[in-house]
Amino acid sequence: MSAPDVAALEAIVGAGNVLQGDLYGLRNPGYTRENLAAGLLVRPGNTAEVSALLRYLYRAGIPIVPHGGLTGLVLGAVSKPGDVIVNLERMNRIERVDPVDRVLVAEAGVTLETAQRASEEHHLMVPVDIAARGSATLGGNVATNAGGQRVMRYGMTRDMILGLEVVLPDGEVLCMMSGLVKNNAGYDLKQLFIGSEGTLGIVTRVVMRLHEAPARVATALAACQSFEQIPPLLRHASQHLGGKLTSFEMLDPKYYATTARLSFIAAPIAPAHGSYAILEASGAESDDVDADLEATLATALDEGLILDAVTAKSEAERQAIWTIRENSEPIERLTPACWSYDISLPLSRFAEYLAVVQSTLASIDPEPDFYYFGHVADGNLHLMVGSQASDEDMHRRIEEIVYTPLKTLGGSASAEHGIGLERRHLLNVCRSEGEIALMRRVKSILDPKGLMNAGKVLG
Amino acid sequence: MSAPDVAALEAIVGAGNVLQGDLYGLRNPGYTRENLAAGLLVRPGNTAEVSALLRYLYRAGIPIVPHGGLTGLVLGAVSKPGDVIVNLERMNRIERVDPVDRVLVAEAGVTLETAQRASEEHHLMVPVDIAARGSATLGGNVATNAGGQRVMRYGMTRDMILGLEVVLPDGEVLCMMSGLVKNNAGYDLKQLFIGSEGTLGIVTRVVMRLHEAPARVATALAACQSFEQIPPLLRHASQHLGGKLTSFEMLDPKYYATTARLSFIAAPIAPAHGSYAILEASGAESDDVDADLEATLATALDEGLILDAVTAKSEAERQAIWTIRENSEPIERLTPACWSYDISLPLSRFAEYLAVVQSTLASIDPEPDFYYFGHVADGNLHLMVGSQASDEDMHRRIEEIVYTPLKTLGGSASAEHGIGLERRHLLNVCRSEGEIALMRRVKSILDPKGLMNAGKVLG
Numbered sequence: 001m002s003a004p005d006v007a008a009l010e011a012i013v014g015a016g017n018v019l020q021g022d023l024y025g026l027r028n029p030g031y032t033r034e035n036l037a038a039g040l041l042v043r044p045g046n047t048a049e050v051s052a053l054l055r056y057l058y059r060a061g062i063p064i065v066p067h068g069g070l071t072g073l074v075l076g077a078v079s080k081p082g083d084v085i086v087n088l089e090r091m092n093r094i095e096r097v098d099p100v101d102r103v104l105v106a107e108a109g110v111t112l113e114t115a116q117r118a119s120e121e122h123h124l125m126v127p128v129d130i131a132a133r134g135s136a137t138l139g140g141n142v143a144t145n146a147g148g149q150r151v152m153r154y155g156m157t158r159d160m161i162l163g164l165e166v167v168l169p170d171g172e173v174l175c176m177m178s179g180l181v182k183n184n185a186g187y188d189l190k191q192l193f194i195g196s197e198g199t200l201g202i203v204t205r206v207v208m209r210l211h212e213a214p215a216r217v218a219t220a221l222a223a224c225q226s227f228e229q230i231p232p233l234l235r236h237a238s239q240h241l242g243g244k245l246t247s248f249e250m251l252d253p254k255y256y257a258t259t260a261r262l263s264f265i266a267a268p269i270a271p272a273h274g275s276y277a278i279l280e281a282s283g284a285e286s287d288d289v290d291a292d293l294e295a296t297l298a299t300a301l302d303e304g305l306i307l308d309a310v311t312a313k314s315e316a317e318r319q320a321i322w323t324i325r326e327n328s329e330p331i332e333r334l335t336p337a338c339w340s341y342d343i344s345l346p347l348s349r350f351a352e353y354l355a356v357v358q359s360t361l362a363s364i365d366p367e368p369d370f371y372y373f374g375h376v377a378d379g380n381l382h383l384m385v386g387s388q389a390s391d392e393d394m395h396r397r398i399e400e401i402v403y404t405p406l407k408t409l410g411g412s413a414s415a416e417h418g419i420g421l422e423r424r425h426l427l428n429v430c431r432s433e434g435e436i437a438l439m440r441r442v443k444s445i446l447d448p449k450g451l452m453n454a455g456k457v458l459g
Numbered sequence: 460m461s462a463p464d465v466a467a468l469e470a471i472v473g474a475g476n477v478l479q480g481d482l483y484g485l486r487n488p489g490y491t492r493e494n495l496a497a498g499l500l501v502r503p504g505n506t507a508e509v510s511a512l513l514r515y516l517y518r519a520g521i522p523i524v525p526h527g528g529l530t531g532l533v534l535g536a537v538s539k540p541g542d543v544i545v546n547l548e549r550m551n552r553i554e555r556v557d558p559v560d561r562v563l564v565a566e567a568g569v570t571l572e573t574a575q576r577a578s579e580e581h582h583l584m585v586p587v588d589i590a591a592r593g594s595a596t597l598g599g600n601v602a603t604n605a606g607g608q609r610v611m612r613y614g615m616t617r618d619m620i621l622g623l624e625v626v627l628p629d630g631e632v633l634c635m636m637s638g639l640v641k642n643n644a645g646y647d648l649k650q651l652f653i654g655s656e657g658t659l660g661i662v663t664r665v666v667m668r669l670h671e672a673p674a675r676v677a678t679a680l681a682a683c684q685s686f687e688q689i690p691p692l693l694r695h696a697s698q699h700l701g702g703k704l705t706s707f708e709m710l711d712p713k714y715y716a717t718t719a720r721l722s723f724i725a726a727p728i729a730p731a732h733g734s735y736a737i738l739e740a741s742g743a744e745s746d747d748v749d750a751d752l753e754a755t756l757a758t759a760l761d762e763g764l765i766l767d768a769v770t771a772k773s774e775a776e777r778q779a780i781w782t783i784r785e786n787s788e789p790i791e792r793l794t795p796a797c798w799s800y801d802i803s804l805p806l807s808r809f810a811e812y813l814a815v816v817q818s819t820l821a822s823i824d825p826e827p828d829f830y831y832f833g834h835v836a837d838g839n840l841h842l843m844v845g846s847q848a849s850d851e852d853m854h855r856r857i858e859e860i861v862y863t864p865l866k867t868l869g870g871s872a873s874a875e876h877g878i879g880l881e882r883r884h885l886l887n888v889c890r891s892e893g894e895i896a897l898m899r900r901v902k903s904i905l906d907p908k909g910l911m912n913a914g915k916v917l918g
Contacts, residue, residue, distance in 0.1 A: 100690050100807040101838070123698070145643050153702070156641065159618055174893045181837040182615065182803045182874035184604050184654055185882075185889040186916055187898045191650035195643055212697045231559050238671045239582070242743035243612070243702025284701035286754060295745060344641045348559040378640040379560070415641035423644075430644040434633045438905075439646045445900045457645055 001039035001084075005060060009042050009084070012052045017043040017090070031070060035078040038065065041085040047165060047173060047204045050086065054202070055171025057084055063454045064169070066198040068140025069111060071132035073342075074420030076144070076197045076456050083454075086202060088139055094118050097210070103162060103179050104208045108139025112146075115208065124210040127154030131326060139203040145195035147416040152377035153246040153282075154211060157194065163207030164190040169200075169452040179207035192442065197418050198453040200446045214246070214282035218289040219318040220297055222309040226274035227252075227354065231347050233305045234377055237279055240296040244289060247280035248377040249325050255371040255384075262330040265320045268310045277306075277376075278325055325373065328384060335369060337390030341383040341402050344415035347376060353405055360401045361385065368398065380415040403429055419457045427457070460498035460543075464519060468501050468543070471511045476502040476549070490529060494537040497524065500544040505566075506624060506632060506663045509545065513661065514630025516543055522913045523628070525657040527599025528570060530591035532801075533879030535603070535656045535915050542913075545661060547598055553577050556669070562621060562638050563667045567598025571605075574667065583669040586613030590785060598662040604654035606875040611836035612705040612741075613670060616653065622666030623649040627659075628911040638666035651901065656877050657912040659905045673705070673741035677748040678777045679756055681768040685733035686711075686813065690806050692764045693836055696738055699755040703748060706739035707836040708784050714830040714843075721789040724779045727769045736765075736835075737784055784832065787843060794828060796849030800842040800861050803874035806835060812864055819860045820844065827857065839874040862888055878916045886916070 001020075010018045019041040039062070044050045057064050065079040067087040079085055088109035095105040099122040104115055113133040116126045128141060130148040140146075142164065146157045154160070163177040176190045193200055224230060230250050237245050251259075257271035269276070279296070281289040290311065297309040312318035332338040345353055354372065361370050369386035385398050403413050406429050413426035427436060440458055443450075460479075469477045478500040498521070503509045516523050524538040526546040538544055547568035554564040558581040563574055572592040575585045587600060589607040599605075601623065605616045613619070622636040635649045652659055683689060689709050696704050710718075716730035728735070738755070740748040749770065756768040771777035791797040804812055813831065820829050828845035844857050862872050865888050872885035886895060899917055902909075 098805075098807060099694070101805045103805075145647075147641055147643075151640070155614075155618065158647070159614065172893060174897065175891050176894060178869060178871065178889065179805060180803045180869075180871050180874070181610070182606055182834075182839050183871040183889055184606075184875055184877045185871050185873045186878060186886055186895065187651060187655055187659075187901060188604075188617070188653070189894055189897055189901075192646060194647070196646055200646075212701065214701060215698075235558070235561075235671075239674075240743050240745055242671065242673060242741070242746065244743075282701070284699050284703075286699055286751060287701065292745060344639045346557075346560045346562075346638060348557060375641075380641050410637060410639075412637065412639050412642040412644050414644045415639070416643055418643045419645060427645055430637065430642060432634050434631060435635060435648055436645070438633065438648055441904045442646060442648075442901070445904060446897075 005062070006040065008056055009040065009053065012056065013042050013044050013049050017045070030073065030075060031078070035075065037081045038079040038083045038085045039081060041087055043087050043090045045090045047167065050167045050202055050204050051171045051173050053086060054167050054169060058170045058449065058451060061449060061451065063451045065453055066143070066202045068108070068137035068143065069132065069135035071136045072140065072144055072420060073417045074414070074422040076418055076420030076453070078421055088137065091204065097122055097124065099124065101179065102210045104210055105179070105205070106138055106208070107205055108137060108142070108203045110138050112136045112138060112141060119210050120213060123213050125213040126208060127160055127211050128157050138206050138208070142194055142203045142206060143196065143198050144418045147375070147378070147380070149247050149249070149375070151375060152248060153243065158191070160209045161190065161194055161206060162209050164193060164203055165205035166193050166201040166203050169447040169449070174201070177205060177207055181209070195418070197420060197457050199443060199457050200452065215285040216287055216289045217280060217282045217318070218293040218311060219278065219280045219321055220293055220309055220311040221268050221321050222277045222279060222297060222300070222306040223269045223273035224275040224277065224306050227351055229305050230275055230277060230376060233277060233300060236300055236303070236305055237296055240299065241281050241292060244281045244283045244287065244292060245279065246282040247278065249278040249374065250376040251276040251278070251325060251373045252371060255373045256324060258331055258371065259327050260324045263323050263327045265324060268321065269308050273307055278321055328382070331371060331384055331386065335386030336388055337394065338384060338386040339395060339398055342415050342417045343381050343383065343402065343406060343411055343413060344379045345381065345406070345409055345411040347379050349409045349411070350376070350381070353409055353411070356405045357401055361398070364397065406430065421456055424457065424459045464521070465499065467515055468499065468512065471515065472501050472503050472508050476504070489532065489534060490537070494534065496540045497538040497542045497544045498540060500546055502546050502549045504549045506626065509626045509661055509663050510630045510632050512545060513626055513628060517629045517908065517910060520908060520910065522910045524912055525602070525661045527568070527596035527602065528591065528594035530595045531599065531603055531879060532876045533873070533881040535877055535879030535912070537880055547596065550663065556581055556583065558583065560638065561669045563669055564638070564664070565597055565667070566664055567596060567601070567662045569597050571595045571597060571600060578669050579672060582672050584672040585667060586619055586670050587616050597665050597667065601653055601662045601665060602655065602657050603877045606834070606837070606839070608706050608708070608834070610834060611707060612702065617650070619668045620649065620653055620665060621668050623652060623662055624664035625652050625660040625662055628906040628908070633660070636664060636666055640668070654877070656879060656916050658902060658916050659911065674744040675746055675748045676739060676741045677752040677770060678737065678739045678780055679752055679768055679770040680727050680780050681736045681738060681756060681759070681765040682728045682732035683734040683736065683765050686810055688764050689734055689736060689835060692736060692759060695759055695762070695764055696755055699758065700740050700751060703740045703742045703746065703751060704738065705741040706737065708737040708833065709835040710735040710737070710784060710832045711830060714832045715783060717790055717830065718786050719783045722782050722786045724783060727780065728767050732766055737780055787841070790830060790843055790845065794845030795847055796853065797843060797845040798854060798857055801874050801876045802840050802842065802861065802865060802870055802872060803838045804840065804865065804868055804870035806838050808868045808870070809835070809840070812868055812870070815864045816860055820857070823856065865889065880915055883916065883918045
């Protein structure tokens, strides 16, 4: 970076907020000193500074990489020498939580967890929740349209965003902060930026819709004879619990047994069945969600949908069930290599998909370890494949096995995690040529020089 | 229209589907023989025909006006001599209702009511519901991002659309029919077309997310001392009923008394209070929604939020309550002129807004009749102003009174109904200059010749 460029950026954000050298160390998985190399890292303190920064960088033709909490899983934040990273960690102010309008207005650098806590003070809830809540920022959640465990009831981040402020690549501040649930006045432009992974502009402020925090939660683990019972069990639970069913997660027996063992948790049901489901019901003070959930499971047992079930009798038991679902990370260390995938499919095609993937994986010698689990109510499966061979050839073979069936089954190679840099070659699995061409045209009107998070999503 | 043009269009859709002359008569309110004048009306039978039509018309430079059920309220479907109307009434096939994936796949000319009935056969529900359901089409619902009575629980049409097929102005078929809840692979382009009022392309097919049909519904009417109690009553009901609260509507006392009288319904509560609310709770088979709703109202009474309440004891009583809410149309005939508005605001600003509007209307001589009611949980108010003077000057004065406060209070001049032709001058009330400029750029890449529903929304 030239000295005049550095001086110009320092004039905008202050000398202490223009950093050079080893920017992050190695604290974020997936990121390395190499792939976070950059000319500079700048930390603007407000929207006006972001605007001035982008105006300068865009005129100078310097590539820009926006950074939230660096918790993305598809290398959407990697940078190269010569790039300028715009890190929003200083823009971490919650402007207000309004208990009448039930909205949270905040700067984009606020972490999801901070937003959740501020909402809880008013007995309100940010419905989006992901494991990385402590570091992930609201701006990053918007940029990646984050999902999580409660999507089936409350939707993706897209469904919670009532307003956005975005600084466009050329520095223009686009204010769409109305915060209205209904505003059918012209095109809903904020939708363009949600899930665009920082390639169309930098989200600087958000208006998030809040929901009433549930007063009661009941959690159960159920065992089924096979995956075949999972879709009718979901339907059964949806019909019996209505809007009180807030989570429905599936675990294959191998995943269930393995994460329980690696988490030092005694499996609440013997790991001898064909499929497992976690059901969570949430309700208001007057709802007896425990009784409702138990009644739902009792009829499911009568109808042969499940073979066994346990309900959590304490918060510790509830946490144990969720730990079995969420603690996937130790699995990665069981084999020399382990690759994770995040696909989605119509639920009606899951069984077909799993059969194909399982049988083709079984043809590899030595047979890889295959785990599958996830948000089946949203048609979202997380897959993990552990292999004794860690070479690039094995990686490619497994990837092909996981992704190839998606095209004919109408699936997506990225349900929640986005495309970033890592999955660009998969965009055409889940998008038509016409769609990709139109994405490029949209990109071209907002970022004609191609400087904004260059190379991500569209390549 | 030239003879070769007519012949070319007849070759695409068949001679019987190219109509000239008096196209609709006067059956649709707001539309007249004059504002539905057109060179031709064509009725394509499938997507390939829509594509071929648009390809021809676009090359020939002939303006195109798409027509759904003509139930829009902002003159979004008006046409001029020389335009070609593309009417989708023949594309009325439901392709499938999938009870596992809980989606409906249909052509855009299917009416909302037909889609609702097909879903009900599987105990599923199309959550969007509007009074015009019998004529309004799914394509029109998408084009206008229709709202209705259940938005507070299920969202707008946008929140139910999992897939779209759109024919772009130049005839290209853009297939975005994945139907996946989660597909974070690139920009979510279908969002662009939802709510674009036919100005960016013609929606030809949709994938709609269905929800479980509630097994039980309970409805109540409550009276409050004044509007001041409405926001805390909403919060109270949301906290007590959670996801079971599916409708919360407000009626001002004058509207309540007048529609009851004009509907020949004995007001269930004397029309002597300051504000009225309709609460509806829906639940699963196991939910005692009647008891839940009554308990909610009992505590609201204890806390002074309401003064009186009645719950519907039969479907007839329930219908009576909803008729009082919905039967606004006879009010239009009470005065020589009556104008209707559809605005939205943060709920916290409603009282301030209503006070300003009421006091300025009171300064007009003779004082106009003012009614307000609507979906307060979504921040959406419908206003009606009846006047003894029906001239354009009075129309303008009243419009100014209704719309002017919105800008400072952060409201929208069109919550549900769209912009169409009628409200183009109001776009800048609820959108920034930057937003409007970007809308024009989006329009320019999809419709560079400006032929698609020309003049609507952006002018």
